Amino acid sequence: MGLELSQVTKIYSGRKPEENVRVLDRIDFQxxxxxxxxxxxxxxxxxxxxxxxxxxxxxxxEGKVLLGGSExxxxxxxMGMVFQEYALFPWRTTIQNIEMGLEMMKIPKKERRSAAMEYIRAFGLDGFENRFPKALSGGMKQRVSIARTLIMNPxxxxxxxxxxxxxxxxxxxxxxxxxxxxxxxxxxxxxxxxxxxxxxxxxxxxxxxxxxxxxxxxxxxxxxxxxxxxxxxxxxxxxxxxxxxxxxxx
Amino acid sequence: MKLETRNSLTWRRFLPIFVLILFWQCLSSLGIIPRFKLPSPVQVFLGLRDLVELGMPPGHPLHYHILHSLYRVFLGYVFAAMLAIPLGIAMGWSEKLRMLLGPIIELLRPIPPLAWIPLSILWFGIGIKSAAFIIFLGVFFPILLNTTGGVLGIDPVLIEAARTLNASDRDIFFKVLIPGAVPSIMTGMRIGVGIGWMTLVAAEFTGVKQGYGLGYMIMTARDIQRPDEIIAGMLVIGVIGLCIDGGLRLLENHLVRWR
CATH class of the missing domain: 3.40.50.300 (P-loop containing nucleotide triphosphate hydrolases)
Structure with a gap:
């Protein structure tokens, strides 16, 4: 089952009805x-x-978003999201950023660590696991961000x-x-x-x-x-x- | 190699102070500065020795004054930080709370802490509580405002990112808002301790119950006309203030090493 959008419309309301801005108009796809x-x-x-x-x-x-049949x-x-500007937590190291979602799910630290290390290896981030985002290049930051999302298996x-x-x-x-x-x-x-x-x-x-x-x-x-x-x-x-x-x- | 550069840098930083003291001693020795207006560095040093060995008033040695003053500041400071940091984070998070408390805070903030002394004595009597209350007032607002500003300055996309990683409100508070506001909180704590320390000495001018405190010590030295001890006391206050700020700076560098 995939993702389904049905008649999704977005209107930003202004002060008067004629100032309303219609941004999305009846978007329908699967x-x-x-x-x-x-x-x-x-x-x-x-x-x-x-x-x-x-x-x-x-x-x-208006309209709705369905995932696997449920709204x-x-x-x-x-669902997981990767943002344009990486949205890494600057006070967290590479591994701590990748672990963040698992931490929210109360996964024990040891399991989190080993899962995150797998991503660090697969994503070519070895040696940078304990660095803060400021020390990473743009490409590395985005790899961390992608790893942080994919580790949740959305x-x-x-x-x-x-x-x-x-x-x-x-x-x-x-x-x-x-x-x-x-x-x-x-x-x-x-x-x-x-x-x-x-x-x-x-x-x-x-x-x-x-x-x-x-x-x-x-x-x-x-x-x-x-x-x-x-x-x-x-x-x-x-x-x-x-x-x-x-x-x-x- | 690295250590050496750092050491020589530190020496170079202290150099202007040595030059100033030397210059001052020369002017005093030549009789250009009259000793009853400004004692020479050597006299100040002897005054410092008297403060340590004899005490001012006699029998009240310097280190007790220091301990009492530090204790007062510590008490007011800890209470202020414990209240201001959570409140500041809550105000940064909730616009309603900001609307509610903002005007009250804006009204109270410009009142100098020293203007509260009469009320403070009325409420708490003369003693540690009223002094701590004055310190509290001096420290509270800078920490509160900086904390609120720190939370408001957190990139909203970080909060969204945390939410898409299934963060609860509690997680957002402890894992995004607090760490994100730490740099500003530290700034507020440093400004606060500076103001608190300044406020303390002035608050002690008005009287202390136990007969201890650096401000009290200076005023006693004035009463019996010992300018050398006044200046020695002032320098002690300055050096302690510098040390506290240095300590907080170290803590800050550690906590915000990710910056």
């Missing part, structure tokens, strides 16, 4: 279990708002432009890294980005949103074999289609 699903759209189009509603950090004005009403432990992983503040090289490395991890685990991922190349490189499907009030313009199936070639002709063709759709509407 994500299958184990699918890598991306949302792209012009900046300010409400894709982050949509993700926040799904995460339970924001409330829909999501607030922050749901079946049914859906929400990612809000996770690579947007990284330089190009680091961004490519992390995309490859994320795909390797995902290939092994087959998490259900909902990935928000404004970067079409990234979406085409990573996703099984891409949903394109319009400008505000955002509605779904189209959902593309990316039937490219993995591992993917960023510069292959077929990948360029899809990229072109998505970009054309975005520029026509924006």
């Amino acid at each position: 994500i299958r279990k184990g699918e890598f699903f991306s949302i792209v759209g012009p900046s300010g189009c409400g894709k982050t708002t949509l993700l926040r509603i799904i995460a339970g950090l924001d409330q829909a004005s 999501v009403t607030g922050i749901d432990e079946r 049914e859906v992983v929400l990612m809000d432009e996770p690579f947007a503040s990284l330089d190009n090289q680091t961004r490519n490395d992390l995309q490859n890294f994320l795909i390797r991890v995902w290939d092994k685990r087959k998490d259900t991922v909902l990935f928000v980005t404004h970067n079409v190349d990234e979406a085409v490189y990573l996703s099984d499907r891409i949903m394109v949103l319009s400008e505000r009030p955002s509605e779904i313009l189209e959902i593309f199936d990316i039937n490219l074999p993995r591992p993917r070639d960023r510069t292959s002709r077929r990948s360029n063709k899809i990229r072109k289609k998505v970009l054309e759709l975005l520029s026509r509407k924006g």
Whole structure:
């Protein structure tokens, strides 16, 4: 069972009814279990708002979010979130950050430690487990943040432009890294980005949103074999289609 | 190598003080500064010896004055911190509480702690309680305001991140708000101890029951016209203040080493 959105609408109310801003308009889609699903759209189009509603950090004005058939009403432990600016706790070391969720679940310290160490090794963070975030590079910080989310084994992983503040090289490395991890685990991922190349490189499907009030313009199936070639002709063709759709509407 | 640089740095920091003392001694020895207005460093040193050996008033040696003063500050300080830190965190968290208490605090805060002395004596009598109350007032507000500011300054995304990791309200309080506000709390504690220490000495000018306290000691030295002991007492107050701040700074560096 995957994630299902039904007629999700978000209106920010102004002082008078005519000042209301409609950000999302009747968003309706489903994500299958184990699918890598991306949302792209012009900046300010409400894709982050949509993700926040799904995460339970924001409330829909109308419509509902269903996960495995049951309605999501607030922050749901079946979902995990990776934030753009890492959102690491600066007073916690790498290992303490990764352990945070397990700590909240009252898992004994020894178990937490050994689970976190596995992630530290798998995520190439060896030797940095006792460092504070200030000592880590942007790419490492985001790997810590992803580990902190994945260690909880959420049914859906929400990612809000996770690579947007990284330089190009680091961004490519992390995309490859994320795909390797995902290939092994087959998490259900909902990935928000404004970067079409990234979406085409990573996703099984891409949903394109319009400008505000955002509605779904189209959902593309990316039937490219993995591992993917960023510069292959077929990948360029899809990229072109998505970009054309975005520029026509924006 | 590293130790050596640090040592020479410390020496260099003290150098201006030595130069000042030397300069002052020269002016005194040459008779440019009259000794009844400002005793020379050597005289101050002898005064300090008298404070330690004979005491002021005689039989009341310096270290007892120090202990009594420290105890008063400690008492007021601990009460203030115990109240101000939780209240500050609660005010940073709850806008309602901020609205409710903010104006009252803004009204009380500008009143100098010393202006409370008459009321404090009326309520607690002359003695440790009233002195501790004055210290409390001096320390309470800086810690409260800094703590509230510290909580308000925590990036809201950290609270959201904690929530998506299934943190309860209790977890948010202990694992996000408190550690996130520690740098500001430490700043407040350092400002507070400085103000508390200053307030103490002034509070002791008005009288102490046991006959001990650095402020009381200085006033007694004035009464029998011993400027050398007055200045020695002032320097003792300064050095102790410096040591307390240094200690808190060490604690701060340890607690916020993640910064």
